[in-house]
Amino acid sequence: MTANRLLFLWMSLLSSLGLSAQIGGNAAFSSLNIQGSARVAALGGNTISIKDGDINLVATNPALIDSAIHGKLALSYVDYFDGINLGYASYAHKLKNPRTTFSGTFQYISYGQMAELDGLGNEIGQFSAGDYALVTGIGHQVDSLWSIGANWKNVFSSLGSYNSYATAFDFGATYQKASRNFSAGFVLKNVGVQVVTFNDSIREKLPIELQVGISKRPRHAPFRFSLTFENLQKWNLRYEDPNARVVTDPVTGEVIEDNTWEFGDNLMRHVVIGTEFLLSDNFHIQIGYNYRRRQELKLADKPATAGLSFGLGLNLKRFSMAYGRAVYHAAGPSNHLTLSLRLHQ
Numbered sequence: 001m002t003a004n005r006l007l008f009l010w011m012s013l014l015s016s017l018g019l020s021a022q023i024g025g026n027a028a029f030s031s032l033n034i035q036g037s038a039r040v041a042a043l044g045g046n047t048i049s050i051k052d053g054d055i056n057l058v059a060t061n062p063a064l065i066d067s068a069i070h071g072k073l074a075l076s077y078v079d080y081f082d083g084i085n086l087g088y089a090s091y092a093h094k095l096k097n098p099r100t101t102f103s104g105t106f107q108y109i110s111y112g113q114m115a116e117l118d119g120l121g122n123e124i125g126q127f128s129a130g131d132y133a134l135v136t137g138i139g140h141q142v143d144s145l146w147s148i149g150a151n152w153k154n155v156f157s158s159l160g161s162y163n164s165y166a167t168a169f170d171f172g173a174t175y176q177k178a179s180r181n182f183s184a185g186f187v188l189k190n191v192g193v194q195v196v197t198f199n200d201s202i203r204e205k206l207p208i209e210l211q212v213g214i215s216k217r218p219r220h221a222p223f224r225f226s227l228t229f230e231n232l233q234k235w236n237l238r239y240e241d242p243n244a245r246v247v248t249d250p251v252t253g254e255v256i257e258d259n260t261w262e263f264g265d266n267l268m269r270h271v272v273i274g275t276e277f278l279l280s281d282n283f284h285i286q287i288g289y290n291y292r293r294r295q296e297l298k299l300a301d302k303p304a305t306a307g308l309s310f311g312l313g314l315n316l317k318r319f320s321m322a323y324g325r326a327v328y329h330a331a332g333p334s335n336h337l338t339l340s341l342r343l344h345q
Helices: 003-016 038-042 262-268 291-297
Strands: 072-079 085-094 100-117 123-141 146-159 162-177 182-196 209-216 223-229 271-278 283-290 308-315 319-329 332-342
Touching: 038 283, 038 308, 038 319, 038 332, 262 291, 271 291, 283 291, 283 319, 291 319
Parallel strands: none
Antiparallel strands: 072 085, 072 332, 085 100, 100 123, 123 146, 146 162, 162 182, 182 209, 209 223, 223 271, 271 283, 283 308, 308 319, 319 332
């Protein structure tokens, strides 16, 4: 299959799907969009275009599943918020045909124990909640420039006595020009259906999302830039807070209008920026910025570092370790720890 035909087929798939916005509480299984990888978290929470043999990136783009991650095992743990923990275990194996590689991932989110209340607000016990996903992926190297891939997700959710199951697919493609240190990624995520519902009368939607990203390392430079455009299925991602404080002029009493450049604000809400400093073959540092996260979660009078993230990684011959820290709110960050092992060549 030629690169032009591959691109045509991938664009045809996009045009055949009725994309609708599923953002911020408008869909079930939004936990599918939480990234457990320390490296991804450090780069802003979404990186789909770096193709360098890191098995921890296949969850963001299945087209990154290739022979370079054959025999690798990844384990990750995230200390999220207020007793919430999540993590995953992932392994990849190539076929006899070196162009095709499979991966398998089990990921979980444990929301811990919570108080169960009756209709009057009286505590009657405790219950636990969690989301679990079993993901099977396949990647294929089409030619020297293009690769494609798909993830099949089986997702289970348990909220006390309520349970749900959904199945979904991710479809991805990457373009890599190694001689120019440039790569691009294209992903359509969470195309699927809720099979077993929490409520028999309501079938909820999944958080479908379209993403495009690019990565570039300038020649002879010890750093690489990544730019990811997320939630391209919907333009307006602005959230109008009904409880927002109304600011008035102390002299005239007139309401002071918000002068935010609406087009620029909407554009930046789609953008995740990441920079990786490649200090050596064995050590790297990441810094990321997520504008939408900052705008939605910062405190008006104390924005601090909401939306920023950072991390570092150490690569040795047989294993690598990475740590990432993402600041969501003044209340605290998430901490990610990832370990990758090469079990065999």
